[in-house]
Amino acid sequence: MSIVGALGGYLKHFQFKSAVFNSSRYLAKCKDCAAMFPGVSGTWLDPVYINGQRTLATGAVQPSYFFEELVLGNGIGKLASGIVGMIKRVGFAAKGSTQGGLNLFKFGKPTTTTANSWRAGDRMLHLPNKGTPKLNWKQNSGFLRQEMSRGKPIFDSYLSPNGQQIPTGGFLNAERFLLESRGWRFNSATGAYHPPF
Amino acid sequence: MxxxxxxxxxxxxxxxxxxxxxxxxxxxxxxxxxxxxxxxxxxxxxxxxxxxxxxxxxxxxxxxxxxxxxxxxxxxxxxxxxxxxxxxxxxxxxxxxxxxxxxxxxxxxxxDHVVICFELDSMRKQKTDFYNNERDERLFKEDVEKLWNNKDYVRLIKLVKNYKGNIDDISKKKYEYAIKKVS
Structure with missing residues (x-):
């Protein structure tokens, strides 16, 4: 059985109310996580990207918990380690009460690698390397547009302590520009881009 | 590599x-x-x-x-x-x-690490303020223009009222016109 099939079957076992895999090959949002993980607030599984090679990518660079830990912690069972190893846990930061989301990041910056303030649902785009910056940007911008179509706030993790964006170049600047050119606006109070009014 | x-x-x-x-x-x-x-x-x-x-x-x-x-x-x-x-x-x-x-x-x-990090911090604050203000003003003008072209005066009024930065003369005039049209 393929990894996708194995995971899909495993998750369907818990009778998710929403479809497990949607048309965009994302793991669909689990609407009954509360039932699945009683006593654990802010848990979610959305979205884990499943790429064309039928392997699993993720999600968060700095997971607070792995899916396996949640599963084991709730006595539900254990996924095959090969699968679990690739599902880096998306979100569920124990400290945060506010819902997180996709975070734009600058590689190697402390604001990216420090997990102290991560909230439930915080994650980053982590996609397969296509070999060149140009191809990676094409892929990256495609996924960012896909995230934008969901209409949820998109956070910027390269910020000053007062919440303002730190000027930069490269991919992060291009991501900011892409959002702004589509009418998304940054709000320093939330540290996130919000969809057009 | x-x-x-x-x-x-x-x-x-x-x-x-x-x-x-x-x-x-x-x-x-x-x-x-x-x-x-x-x-x-x-x-x-x-x-x-x-x-x-x-x-x-x-x-x-x-x-x-x-x-x-x-x-x-x-x-x-x-x-x-x-x-x-x-x-x-x-x-x-x-x-x-x-x-x-x-x-x-x-x-x-x-x-001189103490002096340098203090000066770097001040330099970053200055650059960050400039970057954020410039972006806010540029995008504000774009949004006003878009609403103006769509004749969406109600939203235009709301946008201008809620904006905390400097408002340029053209946006002010559009705002005043929008108020007249709505009232």
């Missing part, structure tokens, strides 16, 4: 001479530590192929990029240019440039 090997070979000696020790290493990230500073050399080898050097000052718990330090020391204004490299030869040339920068400024950086 042998990022880690090349960086250690070229920068290891000068950093060790200034009492930095290799603190942490993973693919694409090499971190050297001094009692006052952390220097991490990073390479985003799976996505943007961007290279950077981050200088983390223990005195104020802040990290500044090589571009910011170059601006401070050499008055170079290249903050928005990202260095993207795929080949070993180009990487070597870049690391040699970093080495020259460190040879010229590392001693001073350590000796």
């Amino acid at each position: 042998n990022f880690n090997k090349i960086v250690k070979e070229i920068l290891g000696s000068i950093l060790s001479l200034c009492e930095f020790t290799l603190n942490n290493e993973s693919r694409g990230v090499i971190e050297y530590e001094h009692k006052l500073l952390l220097i991490s050399i990073t390479y985003d080898f799976t996505r943007s192929f961007e290279l950077d050097v981050n200088f983390y000052f223990k005195a104020n718990n802040e990290s500044y990029s090589l571009a910011e330090l170059k601006e401070y020391f050499d008055k170079e204004k290249n903050r928005f240019i990202a260095t993207q490299i795929l080949e070993d030869d180009k990487l070597k040339a870049w690391v040699v440039e970093v080495k020259m920068f460190l040879e010229n400024h590392l001693y001073e950086l350590i000796k």
Whole structure:
């Protein structure tokens, strides 16, 4: 059985109310996580990207918990380690009460690698390397547009302590520009881009 | 690309001479530590192929990029240019440039770290304010224009009322016109 099939079957076992895999090959949002993980607030599984090679990518660079830990912690069972190893846990930061989301990041910056303030649902785009910056940007911008179509706030993790964006170049600047050119606006109070009014 | 090997070979000696020790290493990230500073050399080898050097000052718990330090020391204004490299030869040339920068400024950086991080902080605040204000004003004008073209006067009024930055004359006139149209 393929990894996708194995995971899909495993998750369907818990009778998710929403479809497990949607048309965009994302793991669909689990609407009954509360039932699945009683006593654990802010848990979610959305979205884990499943790429064309039928392997699993993720999600968060700095997971607070792995899916396996949640599963084991709730006595539900254990996924095959090969699968679990690739599902880096998306979100569920124990400290945060506010819902997180996709975070734009600058590689190697402390604001990216420090997990102290991560909230439930915080994650980053982590996609397969296509070999060149140009191809990676094409892929990256495609996924960012896909995230934008969901209409949820998109956070910027390269910020000053007062919440303002730190000027930069490269991919992060291009991501900011892409959002702004589509009418998304940054709000320093939330540290996130919000969809057009 | 042998990022880690090349960086250690070229920068290891000068950093060790200034009492930095290799603190942490993973693919694409090499971190050297001094009692006052952390220097991490990073390479985003799976996505943007961007290279950077981050200088983390223990005195104020802040990290500044090589571009910011170059601006401070050499008055170079290249903050928005990202260095993207795929080949070993180009990487070597870049690391040699970093080495020259460190040879010229590392001693001073350590000796005057408190003053320098204070000034870097102030410089960043200034740049950040400018960047954020410029962006807000530019996007505000774009939004006003869009609503104006759509004759969406109610939203235009709301947008202008809620805007906290400086409002240009044209936007003000559009706002006044929108109020007349709505009332």
